[in-house]
């Protein structure tokens with residue numbers, strides 16, 4: 536685990552709008568082929584964050600939970616690529632993942648965002664961005680971003696920079712981001 540290839544960021548949002556906006560920042564930083572794994576209980580904000588990611592990628596369509604179909608595909612209007620929005624809530628057996636062709640999405644050229652990723656932990660790529668969302672109170676959620684792999688580490692550094700306005704510098708920047716997240720939305724640079 537070299538310092539350059541593992542990177543994390545933790546913050547607290549105080550409204551759905553803030554979570555959406557962070558998703559938008561993230562969506563603008565993701566590259567074709569990326570995988571974002573979302574872990575968190577019902578109502579923790581996974582779909583909200585995904586909607587922001589889509590917005591940041593230039594998807595104009597309304598992104599809804601793919602509750603019945605498991606995967607929804609969106610095409611950004613401004614640039615190429617795809618957003619694959621996967622929801623594994625209804626997955627019951629590992630066979631379902633094979634039927635779903637999950638690996639084709641993950642290892643394809645689109646950006647794949649997976650809700651309930653922990654239900655298919657063994658199928659997730661080794662290098663990925665893992666986001667754990669935690670319900671704190673009706674309007675607050677904790678978002679923890681954990682990157683594995685050089686590319687995702689760079690994404691998290693850039694996200695931290697975008698949110699705090701500071702160049703990332705290891706623990707100091709992490710501390711700044713945590714402090715900002717704990718004291719209120721304004722401090723993390725939301726517009």
Ligand SMILES: Nc1ncnc2c1ncn2[C@@H]1O[C@H](COP(=O)(O)OP(=O)(O)O)[C@@H](O)[C@H]1O
Pocket residue numbers: 548549550551552553554575576577578579580581582583584650673674675676
């Ligand atoms: N800080 C916040 N971040 C995200 N969602 C929030 C926040 N505060 C309140 N909410 C509400 O919580 C709900 C989150 O729902 P959703 O994104 O569908 O969760 P999930 O996909 O994890 O089940 C929405 O109704 C949203 O308006």
Ligand SMILES: [Mg+2]
Pocket residue numbers: 581582600650
């Ligand atoms: Mg959802």
